[in-house]
Amino acid sequence: MAGKLSKINFNDYMPLREVIFNTLRQAIILGELKPGERLMEVHLAEKMGVSRTPVREAIRKLELEGLVNMVPRKGAHVADLSVKDIMDVLEVRACLDGLATSLAANRITQDEIKELKNIHTQFINYIEKDNLQGSIKKDVEFHDVIYRSSRNERLIQITSNLREQVQRFRVIYLKDYSNTRDIINEHNEIIDALIAKDPSKAQEVAQKHIKKQEETIIKSLKENRIV
Amino acid sequence: MAGKLSKINFNDYMPLREVIFNTLRQAIILGELKPGERLMEVHLAEKMGVSRTPVREAIRKLELEGLVNMVPRKGAHVADLSVKDIMDVLEVRACLDGLATSLAANRITQDEIKELKNIHTQFINYIEKDNLQGSIKKDVEFHDVIYRSSRNERLIQITSNLREQVQRFRVIYLKDYSNTRDIINEHNEIIDALIAKDPSKAQEVAQKHIKKQEETIIKSLKENRIV
DNA sequence: ATATATATTATTATATACAAAAAACATTAT
DNA sequence: ATAATGTTTTTTGTATATAATAATATATAT
Structure with missing residues (x-):
């Protein structure tokens, strides 16, 4: 019963927010996004071909992880690391x-x-x-x-x-x-x-x-x- | 110049997502929301008189903080603590x-x-x-x-x-x-x-x-x- | 009665719409 | 020229709409 097909391709669904989150995180850790750099929702969204919604949710998580700083109504920036x-x-x-x-x-x-x-x-x-x-x-x-x-x-x-x-x-x-x-x-x-x-x-x-x-x-x- | 007025009431704006986040977090820490309890977006939203958007963003943060577990497309639950x-x-x-x-x-x-x-x-x-x-x-x-x-x-x-x-x-x-x-x-x-x-x-x-x-x-x- | 298939409903995921605030720009007065 | 003011544009925050999936209920066959 439990052949390859039933093992693979089962739980490979990933919400867009997760994809965006991982992408941005990697980019920050690898230095592609530099400290202080502005993260603009529309910009990121169209660059990745999605709407603002998953981008925003990803940013919320990066915020808590300390990789991004938020100022309400101003925007998100890549966190500094002194x-x-x-x-x-x-x-x-x-x-x-x-x-x-x-x-x-x-x-x-x-x-x-x-x-x-x-x-x-x-x-x-x-x-x-x-x-x-x-x-x-x-x-x-x-x-x-x-x-x-x-x-x-x-x-x-x-x-x-x-x-x-x-x-x-x-x-x-x-x-x-x-x-x-x-x-x-x-x-x-x-x-x-x-x-x-x-x-x-x-x-x-x-x-x-x-x-x-x-x-x-x-x-x-x-x-x-x-x- | 810098009297009381200029000190107070300046940065007291808080996004709804932050309010919801704090509310839910407190509720979880104080045990009002019990481990395993389902967190339903519409339900929470109307209980707090907001739309689903800030609720979702709050849940994203709780997720990273380890207070909430998510299963994509299934929903969020208050995290267990064994x-x-x-x-x-x-x-x-x-x-x-x-x-x-x-x-x-x-x-x-x-x-x-x-x-x-x-x-x-x-x-x-x-x-x-x-x-x-x-x-x-x-x-x-x-x-x-x-x-x-x-x-x-x-x-x-x-x-x-x-x-x-x-x-x-x-x-x-x-x-x-x-x-x-x-x-x-x-x-x-x-x-x-x-x-x-x-x-x-x-x-x-x-x-x-x-x-x-x-x-x-x-x-x-x-x-x-x-x- | 139980299991299976199908329709219905509820819920999440994503996109879009609209409102409010901030930023950028232009205009005027000094 | 500079500062102050008003106007436009951009951007964020929140609400809503639509799509897709999961859960539930119903109907059917065995």
Whole structure:
């Protein structure tokens, strides 16, 4: 009964508002829509071939997600993201990454550890080959597995939003961004702590990992004379 | 030039969608709208004397805030809040309260410490007088000051959402909720750590404070045979 | 009686219409 | 030329209309 046809093409309906929401969100995160840029309903609507209604609903959601600022009766703008903003984000993220990793130390399965090692190996390969996009992708996946292993949905949701902000910041300010080899060792430490099922060690190294990321960003901001 | 008239009554315009959003949110948090309850657009619209448009936009925001679940083309329901959900929330909150308090230890001003002590005194008074509503209010204010003193906007935003969830959980499951005298001592410890400007002590006692809250909730759930 | 098919109704999704406010522009007075 | 005022245009906010889907009720066949 449950062949391919009954599995596929069932729940693939997406409201226009969702499509618009995802499109705009991606555009903001990838820097195609720049901070401060005005979001005009009619303009966006005709550009995407829809009416104002789904555009407005999408903007409402972006507003709550903090990617868009609204002034009633004036309009919507792409939210600014200051250095202070991202420092706030990283301060929280360091803490929550520590939490996620310490929880994962107790809750991660053997399969997930295997998966983690696998991703890490691919990460190393991309780094060796200077493939930035690849290494970024594997870095994201690496942390995805850890968050997932924390078995805390709320934590996953919050950190995913925080990572989004960091990604956005990089695109806006740090066009010369690159993944350093140091990260390999830091990830190794994390894996070791997880295998050892040592929560406090896991917390420590994960927190250190984000703090180093923060330092890297600050260093890069200084080199670019931004701060 | 800048008399009362120019200060008051200037920016007091609020879009209907915001009014509806706040109304519905309050209703959900205070348990007037129960988990699983259907939110029907026309129904809500005519109950509040507006058209469907602002109601829909409000629902979009509630959706992103996690207070409402949507199934496309089916409708919106008040989000469920399971015991597991709230355990997740408290796990994160313990961590972030620790962070906020440790940051506050370095950043809080003398005035803010004075404010904190003041609120705490009033909190004690309400506890002594068995005034639950009063003590809850002062408890909230107490933590507000600490979050504010962390000087981390992102942290303030996230924790405010988490506290909202805890509040909601209490209303749904713990109608017999009460503030115990133990909290007085825990708050005292927090104040002391802040005065001493001792971040790690501050983190420790704040985290302990939330963990105790978690225990209280679990105990109460057991007494009520919910878990 | 139960299951299946069909018609009816209710509800959401999207588009459009209209009203109110803000912004842009032009006009006049100084 | 500049500021103040009035007019037009643009844009947002809200209401309504239409289309499509889901839910419900009804009828029919087995």
